[in-house]
Amino acid sequence: xxxxxxxxxxxxxxxxxxxxxxxxxxxxxxxxxxxxxxxxxxxxxxxxxxxxxxxxxxxxxxxxxxxxxxxxxxxxxxxxxxxxxxxxxxxxxxxxxxxxxxxxx
Ligand code: HEC
Numbered sequence: 001x002x003x004x005x006x007x008x009x010x011x012x013x014x015x016x017x018x019x020x021x022x023x024x025x026x027x028x029x030x031x032x033x034x035x036x037x038x039x040x041x042x043x044x045x046x047x048x049x050x051x052x053x054x055x056x057x058x059x060x061x062x063x064x065x066x067x068x069x070x071x072x073x074x075x076x077x078x079x080x081x082x083x084x085x086x087x088x089x090x091x092x093x094x095x096x097x098x099x100x101x102x103x104x105x
Contacts (some may be wrong), residue, residue, distance in 0.1 A: 025101065026043060028093050030045070032089060036057050037058075041056045043104075055101065
């Protein structure tokens with residue numbers, strides 16, 4: 001490849017990569033394997049566990065404070081149900097993921 005084309009291509013990739021690689025909460029959801037269990041019908045996500053609720057409108061059922069405890073297995077639902085897995089990731093990812101879940105209404 002001619003060097004000038006190579007530089008132009010590398011520059012174009014650098015400029016477009018961050019936006020393309022970081023779509024936020026949805027990426028984190030997929031990255032952490034939440035979709036192994038949960039569907040989100042409005043987001044084109046098909047989960048694999050019929051016991052896991054579709055999260056399409058989770059933002060109208062729950063609030064951020066509840067999710068923050070529940071997904072780290074720090075708190076249970078009123079009926080005592082704990083989440084099946086404990087979120088593993090950074091605090092930034094956790095905040096981003098919960099913000100995104102809360103936007104699903
Ligand atoms: C091994 C399967 C499994 C995985 C993986 C999983 N979940 Fe769940 N999740 C469940 C089940 C089952 C429930 C239902 C428990 C209940 O609320 O009674 C649930 C409940 C929830 C709820 C509450 C839904 C509601 O309607 O109140 C949220 C939010 C949630 N999960 C988010 C996540 C996120 C985010 C991830 C990824 C970090 C994830 N889950 C990974 C099985 C799973």
